[in-house]
Amino acid sequence: MRTITIIILISFFSISTLSAQMERKRADPDGPVEETFLTKNIAGLGTVQLLGKGDLNSMIQHNFGDIRGGIDTFFGIDEGANVRIAFGYGLTDNLNIGIGRTSREDNIDFSLDYRVLHQTKLDKIPVSVVFKGDLGIRTQKESFSLTFQERLNYLGSVMIARKFSDNFSFQVSPMVAHFNTVVKREANSELYNTLLGLGFAGRIKINERKSISFEYLPVIGDRISDTKNHAALVYELETGGHVFQMFLMSGRWFTEQHLLAKTETNFFEPNFRFGFNVNRIFGLL
Amino acid sequence: MKRTVLSAFFVLFTSSFCLAQSFKTEEGKATFYSKVPLHSFEGNSENLTGLINLDDGTIDFYIDLETLDTGNGKRDKDMKLTLETKKYPFAEFFGKLVSDFDPESFSIQDVTVRGTFKIHGEEQEIEVNGTMQMREDGLFITAGWILRLLDYNIEPPKILFIKVDQEQEIKIEALLKPVDG
Numbered sequence: 001m002r003t004i005t006i007i008i009l010i011s012f013f014s015i016s017t018l019s020a021q022m023e024r025k026r027a028d029p030d031g032p033v034e035e036t037f038l039t040k041n042i043a044g045l046g047t048v049q050l051l052g053k054g055d056l057n058s059m060i061q062h063n064f065g066d067i068r069g070g071i072d073t074f075f076g077i078d079e080g081a082n083v084r085i086a087f088g089y090g091l092t093d094n095l096n097i098g099i100g101r102t103s104r105e106d107n108i109d110f111s112l113d114y115r116v117l118h119q120t121k122l123d124k125i126p127v128s129v130v131f132k133g134d135l136g137i138r139t140q141k142e143s144f145s146l147t148f149q150e151r152l153n154y155l156g157s158v159m160i161a162r163k164f165s166d167n168f169s170f171q172v173s174p175m176v177a178h179f180n181t182v183v184k185r186e187a188n189s190e191l192y193n194t195l196l197g198l199g200f201a202g203r204i205k206i207n208e209r210k211s212i213s214f215e216y217l218p219v220i221g222d223r224i225s226d227t228k229n230h231a232a233l234v235y236e237l238e239t240g241g242h243v244f245q246m247f248l249m250s251g252r253w254f255t256e257q258h259l260l261a262k263t264e265t266n267f268f269e270p271n272f273r274f275g276f277n278v279n280r281i282f283g284l285l
Numbered sequence: 286m287k288r289t290v291l292s293a294f295f296v297l298f299t300s301s302f303c304l305a306q307s308f309k310t311e312e313g314k315a316t317f318y319s320k321v322p323l324h325s326f327e328g329n330s331e332n333l334t335g336l337i338n339l340d341d342g343t344i345d346f347y348i349d350l351e352t353l354d355t356g357n358g359k360r361d362k363d364m365k366l367t368l369e370t371k372k373y374p375f376a377e378f379f380g381k382l383v384s385d386f387d388p389e390s391f392s393i394q395d396v397t398v399r400g401t402f403k404i405h406g407e408e409q410e411i412e413v414n415g416t417m418q419m420r421e422d423g424l425f426i427t428a429g430w431i432l433r434l435l436d437y438n439i440e441p442p443k444i445l446f447i448k449v450d451q452e453q454e455i456k457i458e459a460l461l462k463p464v465d466g
Contacts, residue, residue, distance in 0.1 A: 024375050027332040027349035035362070052358020090358070208366055241359070283357030 030122040036163045037171070037203050038211060039279050040088055040096070040113070043232035043247045044254040045199050045215040047171060048128040048161040050115055051090035054285030059086045059100075061254045063275030066265050076273050084254040089284075094118075102254060105143065107153070109136035109255055119162060132157040132173075136255060146181055154178045155257040157199070166205065173199035177257035182224065189225040195260045196220040209238045217251075219260055230259040231267035232275075245277040306340040306388070308424040313459025315348050317432070319450050328355040328364065335459055337424060342382035344398050346457070347375045367441045368405055376404040378413075386417055393418045398428070407437040415457075423463060429456040 037047040040057065051057055065079025073079050086100030088111075098111040117129040134155040143151050154177065161171035175197045182191045198220050203213040213236055218229040232249035250267035251259040265271040313333030319326055330353045335346040350370045355361055365371075380400010387394065399412045415428025432453045434440070 021345050021379055022334065022336050022347070024347055024377065025334075025349075026374060027352045031351070052361070054356065055358050093358070281359045283360050285356050 030120045030124050033119040033121055033128070033163050036119070036128060036161050036169045037201070037213070038236050038238055039243045039245070039277075040098075041245075041254070041277065041279075042201050042203075042213045042215045043234050043245065043249045043275065043277065044230065044251055044259050045173070045201050045217060045232075045256060046111075046113070046130075046132050046157065046159060047201060048115065048130040048159045050094065050096045050113055050130065051088055051281070053090045053093050054283060055090045056282045056284050057088040057279055058282070059088070059277060059279045060084075061086070061275070061277045063249060063252065063254075063273050066271050066273045068271055082252055082254075086254075100255070102258075104253065104258075105138045106140035107136045107138055107255065107258070109134050109153075111135075127160050127162045130159045130161075132159060134255060134257065136257065150181045152180045153255075153257050155255065157256065159199075161201075168205070169203045171199070171201040173201070175199060175256060175260075177260045179257070179261060182261070186225070190222075191224055192222045195223065195257075197256070197260045199256070203236075211236045213245075217256065217259055217263075224261055226264060227261065228263050228266040230263040232272075241281055243277075243279040243281075245279070247275050247277075248272045249275050307336065307338045307464040308461030309336045309464050310334065310423075310459045310461040313346070313457060313461075315353075315455070315457045317353070318454040318456075320454075326355055326357075326360065328353045328361075330354065333457055333459055335426075335461055336464075337382075337426070337461055339382075339386065339388055339424075343379075344382060344400060345377075345379050347377035349374055350376055350404075363441075367439060373404065373406045376402075378402045378411075383412075388419050391419055391421075402432075404432075405437045405439050409436050420460070422460065424461045425459070426461065427456070427458045429454065431455070 037049040040047060040049055061084040062081045064081050065073055065076030067075045069076050069079060082104050084100050084102040086098060088096055088098035090096050094115040096113040101108045111134040113130050113132045115130045117125050117127060119125055119128045136153040138151040155175060157173050157175035159171055159173040161169060163169040177195045179193050182193055184191060197217050199215065199217045201215045203211050205211045213234040216231045228250060230251035232247050234245050234247040237244045250265045250272045251263040253259050253262055311334045312331055313335050315330050315333045317328050330348055332352040333346060333348045337344050350368050351365060351374060355364060378400055380398050382396060383399045384397040386396055393416050396417045397412060397414050401408050402411045411430065413428050413430045415426060418425045432455050434451050
């Protein structure tokens with residue numbers, strides 16, 4: 001009798017299980033971590049955050065003279081802006097291409113980002129890794145005395161980033177920059193065509209739409225005379241299609257090879273300039 | 286002892302009969318259509334999970350909202366933020382078949398289900414019309430209904446990448462396989 005009761009109980013349990021709600025399970029609990037950073041750039045430093053397939057990012061980057069000009073230059077604003085207008089496009093979720101033009105030296109640059117690793121939620125892959133290449137060419141009239149080859153500049157970078165929590169991401173990016181031509185500004189200047197750098201970047205999320213980010217790009221080893229390490233402190237605001245970035249930065253440029261070779265102000269002195277980026281992302285697919 | 290064995294067989298037979306009346310999928314397709322002037326798009330997921338028990342008419346479906354893909358990364362992100370998928374990862378329906386369905390017939394039959402639909406932490410009683418068809422490879426279902434965002438307290442942020450229609454058309458389609466004993 002007891003056996004029958006047990007069997008009936010088990011059977012009822014099986015039947016009632018079928019009628020009960022299924023356990024809700026996430027489809028891909030170890031899926032890729034999203035939004036390590038808000039955009040492809042912080043102020044001037046690239047990030048592992050790539051555009052999704054079919055996304056077009058139009059970006060306008062500006063900065064002004066250094067704040068030491070005081071009220072006479074309205075803290076650098078009157079000194080004129082360095083502007084880079086750039087477009088990036090996601091060929092795939094892991095491969096982005098881009099083109100940009102910087103008003104300084106009329107430098108036109110072409111970039112390529114390729115993600116080889118994407119951090120996953122359960123840490124099967126603990127970091128995201130993106131290779132970045134950038135090729136620039138000076139196109140201002142003054143450089144026409146140089147050959148095409150002599151006007152080229154290059155960057156190669158490996159960006160390694162981890163989103164430690166919903167609110168904190170950190171990136172390290174060793175990089176190498178090369179200029180086919182470097183020009184002496186003073187007789188005793190030390191010049192190097194090739195420079196090494198180690199970029200650091202971080203993002204502290206305030207809420208879904210706002211964050212504070214920073215970047216620091218020290219030159220490692222030989223550096224061009226009188227140059228300083230670039231740094232920036234950034235307030236980021238996302239409004240849906242736009243990402244606005246307002247910052248204080250020491251470097252004058254928005255391409256990393258130039259930040260390594262041409263930064264002349266020391267952020268921690270303190271001496272920096274005001275700048276802002278406007279990113280507008282369109283979905284083309 | 287003989288009676289015990291007989292009872293056990295009886296119970297096992299009953300159980301397996303019930304199991305044969307259950308159908309399940311984890312690869313159903315769900316689509317939503319958002320139509321606004323000059324900007325229409327659709328989002329898809331092929332991770333619709335469903336269980337139908339014809340014995341008691343129970344219908345249980347859910348979807349991981351993070352699997353919805355609109356074909357555009359930025360739009361997906363905005364959609365997930367709007368639906369607060371980190372806090373409410375699933376959209377789910379649990380209810381009963383309230384119309385007749387003949388599992389012996391292989392023809393497409395109109396059916397109605399009634400139950401609770403839950404998304405964004407809000408529940409509403411809904412009635413959904415669809416079709417069910419018994420096939421040799423399983424039970425094929427289709428259904429569609431209109432989801433009104435405000436009914437579920439879903440309010441898109443005022444400044445958004447996408448314009449969002451208040452009424453979203455939802456369609457699902459799935460082939461559910463018999464659940465093995």
